[in-house]
Amino acid sequence: MIPAGFEYHRPTDVASAIEILKTHGDEARVVAGGHSLIPMMKLRMADLAHLIDLQDIEGLKGIEIGAETVSIGAMVTQHELITHAGLSEALPIIREAALQIADPQVRYLGTVGGNVANGDPGNDMPGLMQCLDATYVIEGAEGSRTVSARDFYQSAYFTAREDDEILTRIEIPRLPAGTGYAYEKQKRKIGDYATAACGALVTMQGGTCTAASVAMTNLSDTPVWSEEAGAALVGTSCGPDAVAAAVAASLAAINPTQDNRGPVEFKRHVAGVIIRRAIEGAVARA
Amino acid sequence: MKDAVDTPETRSAGLKGMGCARKRVEDVRFTQGKGNYVDDIQLDGMLFGDFVRSPYAHARVISINAEAALALPGVVAVLTAADLAPLGLHWMPTLAGDKQMVLADGKVLFQGQEVAYVIAEDRYIAADAVELVEVEYEELPVVVDPFKALEPDAPILREDIAGNMEGAHGPRRHDNHIFTWEQGDKDATEAVLAEADVVAEEMIYYHRTHPCPLETCGCVASMDKVTGKLTLWGTFQAPHAVRTVAALISGIAEHNIRVISPDIGGGFGNKVGVYPGYVCSIVGSIVTGKPVKWIEDRMENLMSTAFARDYWMRGKIAATKEGKITGLWCHTTADHGGFDACADPTKFPAGFMNICTGSYDIPVAYLAVDGVYTNKAPGGVAYRCSFRVTEAAYFIERMIEVLAIKLNMDAAELRRINFIRADQFPYQSALGWEYDSGDYHTAWDKALKAVDYAGLRAEQAQRIEDFKAGKTRKLMGIGLTHFTEIVGAGPVKNCDILGLGMFDSCEIRIHPTGSAIARLGTISQGQGHATTFAQIIASEIGIPADDITLEEGDTDTAPYGLGTYGSRSTPVAGAATAMAARKIRAKAQMIAAYLLEVHDDDVEFDIDRFVVKGAPERFKTMKEIAFAAYNQAIPGLEPGLEAVSYYDPPNMTYPFGAYICVADVDVDTGEVGIRSFYALDDCGTRINPMIIEGQVHGGLTEALAIALGQEIAYDDMGNVKTGTLMDFFLPTAWETPNYTTDHTVTPSPHHPIGAKGVGESPNVGGVPAFSNAVHDAFRPFGLTQSHMPHDHWRVWQTANKLGLHG
Structure with a gap:
C-alpha cells in the first residue's frame, strides 16, 4: 500500500495548475481531498508522475x-x-x-x-x-x-x-418556495458506497406538484437523473399512484450490476424502496 | 507507619484489589499516542522487507527473475525459496503438525501466498522493487469448495505429501484430506437417533472470517554477528513459544534468542501463529548483518495471515416429543486452506469442538471432523474464542433452535428443560469434558426476567399480525443463546502446542520499600493485564495495585509461559499470579511473626498487614515486612521477598452466559437493526468489573460484525473478494448498538481465586444470539436455517425465498 514515486506540485492559482497539467499531459492529475485518488495510487492502479495538490488555491x-x-x-x-x-x-x-x-x-x-x-x-x-x-x-x-x-x-x-x-x-x-427535499441512502456500513441512493425535490403549490426532480446514485455506471420520474409527479397531488409511477420510471432508468453488496434483483428491489422513501420524504416536506 | 485510624474498609479500598473498577493503567499512554508498537521501533541501519505475493490461488511457479529489482538503487537482496533451501528454511513447521512454505517452492496454493522477499533500505524502495520482480506462473485448477476437494478426481493441492496417507493426526483418505478427528460414541449415538421420537437435522455453516486487529502483524529481526544474539521484536501473542520455535527451526541456541512483544494493537488470535514474514526477516538480518523490519499492510493481513472459522457442521439432534434431548451427532467439514496452520493444542486438531454439547445434559453424542485442504489462505485460528469454541457454540445454539422449530416449542423453554442442573457439577459431558461448575437455570431465569421475555413474545406476535395486515414491513426477532465455553488451556497432561506444555507463570519481586514488580509469561494485546494482575496481587498480599509494575513479553526477563489466547491469561497466568503471591505471603508471615516476637501461627493476614491473633493493635504492615525482608537479619530466612510460580491448571474453566438480542428486520432492504442486547456473563470471580464490561462490549461488537457481514469470501478462481475494509465489515461506533450487561458469579472450584476468564465469552455467545435473532424473525414464515453472514442481500434473499415480497 505504498504508491510509486511522484512529483508533488502545490500551485496557488488555477492558471498555474492548468499550466502544470498541460506540461505533463496524462502523467499529471490534480488531487483535492484525495479519498479516491490516493488509495488508487497506493494500490498502484493509478500511476502518475505528477500530483497537483489544489488545496492552496484560494479561488477554489x-x-x-x-x-x-x-x-x-x-x-x-x-x-x-x-x-x-x-x-x-x-x-x-x-x-x-x-x-x-x-x-x-x-x-x-x-x-x-x-x-x-x-x-x-x-x-x-x-x-x-x-x-x-x-x-x-x-x-x-x-x-x-x-x-x-x-x-x-x-x-x-x-x-x-x-x-x-x-x-x-x-x-x-435556488429552489422555489414550497419545495420539499430528501436524500435517502442505503449502505452496508459507514464508509461504504450506496447499495442504492436517491435524491428527490418536489415543489407543491396549492396541493399540486409544479416541479419535481429525481436522481439516483450507484445504480448505473453514471448517476441517473430521471426526467420521466419528475414528469410522473408534476401536475398530480403526489398521491400513491403518482409516486408509484415515478418510482417505476426511475427503476426503468437504472442499470445496476452485481457486486459484494448483492445481486441485481436485490439492488433493484432496494432501489425501489429507497426511491419511494426519497420521493415520499420530499412530498412530506413540500 | 501506624495508621490505626484507618478502617478496614478504607485500607481495603486503598489497595484497588479484586472487585475494584480500577481504571486501566495502560490507557494513559495509549490515549496519548505514547504506545510503543513494533512499527515504532527504529534501529540504526534498519532495512525493510516486503513480499512479492501470488496473484493466483493455484499455480506453478515457472521462474522468478529478480534482476530488475536488484538493479534498483537501495535494494539489498531478493530472497526466494532457492535461497532459503540450503538453510532448510524454505518450509517451516506449522502449529498443527503440518509444514508450510515460507516462500513458494515450485507452486502457490492461495492468492496472496509469499513468493519472494525483497529487502531494501526503506519501505518505499522495497515496495517499488516488489513491482519489478518478474514471476512466471502456470495456472492450475482451483479448488475453493472443501466438499469438491474430496471428490476422487479433484486436483491434488499438496504435491509435497501426495500419496503419503499418514498425516499428523492419523490416516488420510484423500490427497486433499488432512485428518479425521472423532469423539464420543458413534454407535450409541446412531442407535439413539434411529429410535428417537424426533430427530432434527440441519447443515450449519460458520463462514470464513478474519480477526482483523487494528495493528497488522509485523516484526523487527536484529542479528548481532559479534555476540551471536538474535533479538526479535514482533506482534506475538506467545513470545516464549516463538523463541523456542525459532530456536528449533533456525538452529540458533535458545539462550541466544531474545523475543520481545512490545505493545500490541489487538490480536484476537491473528498473532498466535508463525508467519513467513518472521522467518524471512530473521534470515534477512542474518544475511545482511542489519536489522530488518517487516510490517503487513491491511490487504496482506486479510489475505494471508490467519483466517478464522470456515466450518461446515452437519448436525442431528434427537429428542423425546416432550423436548428432552437424547442424543447429538455432528459431522464437520473443516476448510483449512492450503496448509494446516491451525493453532490448536496438539491432541486437538479440531480444537475444543467437542464442547458442542453446550450447556445441555445430552446423554450420548458423537463428533467427527474432517480437515480439508483448499486453495485458500492457511490459519484456522481462534478469533476471540478458545479453540473452535465459537463454532461449537454456534452449532449447538442453532441446533437447539432447529429442534424447537421441529417440536413447535418455545426455544427458551426447550433450553431450560435440557440444561445441566447445578447439582450435576462437576459434570462429565458425553464428548469427554468435565465441566467444573455452573448454575445455568439461575442465569437463564434472571435473563428472561430482565428482558421481560413473555412481553417480548407478545409484542412479536402483534408484529406478525401487523405485518400480515400490511401495516409494517419490519419483522421482530428474539435471539436466544445460552453458551458454555471451555477456556484456560490447559492441563499439561493433555494440552501442548508443538510439545510445549500449556502451563503459565508469574514472578513477583517485592521491593524494600514495599512496592513491587511482577512479570508473567502472557502478553496483553489490549486485555489490560497491567491493571488486573496487579489487582490480584494487591488483594493477595496487601500492596496497593498502584504500587505494582507489571511486565510481560520480554523473554529475557519474563518467566516462560505459553502466551495470551483462548482466554487463558486469567485462568492460567492469573492462577500463577495468585500462587506466587501466596508464596510471598507465607514468607511475609514468618517475617511478621519474628518482628512481632510471636510464633508464625499466632499472626494472621488482614488486608495489608499481619496482626497478632486476638491483639489487633499489634501488627506489621506489608511495607514494614518488605523493608525487614531485605534489611534485617532474620534467623532461618534468606534475605529478599520474591517468588515465582509455574501453574499447571488441573482443569479448564467453563465460563457461561445467557444472551438475548432483539432485532428488527426490514424484509425489503434486508437491514437488521439491533434494538437491544442483554448479556449476562458468569466468569466466576470478577477481578475488575469495568474491564469485564469493556471486554463484553468489544466481544459483542466483533460478534455483531461476524453475524451481520464480516467474511473472507472467495470467488471460484480463489480471488479474495473482501480484501479491504471497504468490503470487510469492521464495525464503527455508528454500527454498534447499546448493550446491557449483567452477571451471576459461580466461582471455579479449582482456580485459586475462582476466576474463569471473560474476554472471549461475548464473541462465543454473541454470534449465535445475533444470528438467532435474524432466524427467529423469519421463523413464523417457515425459515429453519439460513447461513451467516446476515448481510442485507442475504437477509433480503431469505425474505424473497419465503415469498415475503408479494
Whole structure:
C-alpha cells in the first residue's frame, strides 16, 4: 500500500495548475481531498508522475449564497457543506446528503469538487447535483466553460472534463418556495458506497406538484437523473399512484450490476424502496 | 507507619484489589499516542522487507527473475525459496503438525501466498522493487469448495505429501484430506437417533472470517554477528513459544534468542501463529548483518495471515416429543486452506469442538471432523474464542433452535428443560469434558426476567399480525443463546502446542520499600493485564495495585509461559499470579511473626498487614515486612521477598452466559437493526468489573460484525473478494448498538481465586444470539436455517425465498 514515486506540485492559482497539467499531459492529475485518488495510487492502479495538490488555491474555496444561484467552490469540503448555515437554509438537501457520506474524518478532507469531478458512480454528489440541476464551471488553458451536471457524466470515471481542465465551481439554482427535499441512502456500513441512493425535490403549490426532480446514485455506471420520474409527479397531488409511477420510471432508468453488496434483483428491489422513501420524504416536506 | 485510624474498609479500598473498577493503567499512554508498537521501533541501519505475493490461488511457479529489482538503487537482496533451501528454511513447521512454505517452492496454493522477499533500505524502495520482480506462473485448477476437494478426481493441492496417507493426526483418505478427528460414541449415538421420537437435522455453516486487529502483524529481526544474539521484536501473542520455535527451526541456541512483544494493537488470535514474514526477516538480518523490519499492510493481513472459522457442521439432534434431548451427532467439514496452520493444542486438531454439547445434559453424542485442504489462505485460528469454541457454540445454539422449530416449542423453554442442573457439577459431558461448575437455570431465569421475555413474545406476535395486515414491513426477532465455553488451556497432561506444555507463570519481586514488580509469561494485546494482575496481587498480599509494575513479553526477563489466547491469561497466568503471591505471603508471615516476637501461627493476614491473633493493635504492615525482608537479619530466612510460580491448571474453566438480542428486520432492504442486547456473563470471580464490561462490549461488537457481514469470501478462481475494509465489515461506533450487561458469579472450584476468564465469552455467545435473532424473525414464515453472514442481500434473499415480497 505504498504508491510509486511522484512529483508533488502545490500551485496557488488555477492558471498555474492548468499550466502544470498541460506540461505533463496524462502523467499529471490534480488531487483535492484525495479519498479516491490516493488509495488508487497506493494500490498502484493509478500511476502518475505528477500530483497537483489544489488545496492552496484560494479561488477554489468558498460558498456564495446569491439571490438566484448558490455557488460552491470545488475545494469546499463536505464538512463545510454540513456546517455552512446559509447553505443549509438555501439548499438543505446538500447537508442531508453530505451527512450520509462516509464519516466525519473523511468529510473534513473530502471535497465537493473532487466528489463530482472524479466520475465515480458510487459518489453521492453527482446524483445530487443532477437532481439540483447544477452547472459545473470548468477551466482550461483556453478559458472557462460550463457543463450541466446532467450532461457531464459519460460512463464510470469518464466525464465531459478534458484531462487538462479543472472543475472549479458548482453553480446551483435556488429552489422555489414550497419545495420539499430528501436524500435517502442505503449502505452496508459507514464508509461504504450506496447499495442504492436517491435524491428527490418536489415543489407543491396549492396541493399540486409544479416541479419535481429525481436522481439516483450507484445504480448505473453514471448517476441517473430521471426526467420521466419528475414528469410522473408534476401536475398530480403526489398521491400513491403518482409516486408509484415515478418510482417505476426511475427503476426503468437504472442499470445496476452485481457486486459484494448483492445481486441485481436485490439492488433493484432496494432501489425501489429507497426511491419511494426519497420521493415520499420530499412530498412530506413540500 | 501506624495508621490505626484507618478502617478496614478504607485500607481495603486503598489497595484497588479484586472487585475494584480500577481504571486501566495502560490507557494513559495509549490515549496519548505514547504506545510503543513494533512499527515504532527504529534501529540504526534498519532495512525493510516486503513480499512479492501470488496473484493466483493455484499455480506453478515457472521462474522468478529478480534482476530488475536488484538493479534498483537501495535494494539489498531478493530472497526466494532457492535461497532459503540450503538453510532448510524454505518450509517451516506449522502449529498443527503440518509444514508450510515460507516462500513458494515450485507452486502457490492461495492468492496472496509469499513468493519472494525483497529487502531494501526503506519501505518505499522495497515496495517499488516488489513491482519489478518478474514471476512466471502456470495456472492450475482451483479448488475453493472443501466438499469438491474430496471428490476422487479433484486436483491434488499438496504435491509435497501426495500419496503419503499418514498425516499428523492419523490416516488420510484423500490427497486433499488432512485428518479425521472423532469423539464420543458413534454407535450409541446412531442407535439413539434411529429410535428417537424426533430427530432434527440441519447443515450449519460458520463462514470464513478474519480477526482483523487494528495493528497488522509485523516484526523487527536484529542479528548481532559479534555476540551471536538474535533479538526479535514482533506482534506475538506467545513470545516464549516463538523463541523456542525459532530456536528449533533456525538452529540458533535458545539462550541466544531474545523475543520481545512490545505493545500490541489487538490480536484476537491473528498473532498466535508463525508467519513467513518472521522467518524471512530473521534470515534477512542474518544475511545482511542489519536489522530488518517487516510490517503487513491491511490487504496482506486479510489475505494471508490467519483466517478464522470456515466450518461446515452437519448436525442431528434427537429428542423425546416432550423436548428432552437424547442424543447429538455432528459431522464437520473443516476448510483449512492450503496448509494446516491451525493453532490448536496438539491432541486437538479440531480444537475444543467437542464442547458442542453446550450447556445441555445430552446423554450420548458423537463428533467427527474432517480437515480439508483448499486453495485458500492457511490459519484456522481462534478469533476471540478458545479453540473452535465459537463454532461449537454456534452449532449447538442453532441446533437447539432447529429442534424447537421441529417440536413447535418455545426455544427458551426447550433450553431450560435440557440444561445441566447445578447439582450435576462437576459434570462429565458425553464428548469427554468435565465441566467444573455452573448454575445455568439461575442465569437463564434472571435473563428472561430482565428482558421481560413473555412481553417480548407478545409484542412479536402483534408484529406478525401487523405485518400480515400490511401495516409494517419490519419483522421482530428474539435471539436466544445460552453458551458454555471451555477456556484456560490447559492441563499439561493433555494440552501442548508443538510439545510445549500449556502451563503459565508469574514472578513477583517485592521491593524494600514495599512496592513491587511482577512479570508473567502472557502478553496483553489490549486485555489490560497491567491493571488486573496487579489487582490480584494487591488483594493477595496487601500492596496497593498502584504500587505494582507489571511486565510481560520480554523473554529475557519474563518467566516462560505459553502466551495470551483462548482466554487463558486469567485462568492460567492469573492462577500463577495468585500462587506466587501466596508464596510471598507465607514468607511475609514468618517475617511478621519474628518482628512481632510471636510464633508464625499466632499472626494472621488482614488486608495489608499481619496482626497478632486476638491483639489487633499489634501488627506489621506489608511495607514494614518488605523493608525487614531485605534489611534485617532474620534467623532461618534468606534475605529478599520474591517468588515465582509455574501453574499447571488441573482443569479448564467453563465460563457461561445467557444472551438475548432483539432485532428488527426490514424484509425489503434486508437491514437488521439491533434494538437491544442483554448479556449476562458468569466468569466466576470478577477481578475488575469495568474491564469485564469493556471486554463484553468489544466481544459483542466483533460478534455483531461476524453475524451481520464480516467474511473472507472467495470467488471460484480463489480471488479474495473482501480484501479491504471497504468490503470487510469492521464495525464503527455508528454500527454498534447499546448493550446491557449483567452477571451471576459461580466461582471455579479449582482456580485459586475462582476466576474463569471473560474476554472471549461475548464473541462465543454473541454470534449465535445475533444470528438467532435474524432466524427467529423469519421463523413464523417457515425459515429453519439460513447461513451467516446476515448481510442485507442475504437477509433480503431469505425474505424473497419465503415469498415475503408479494
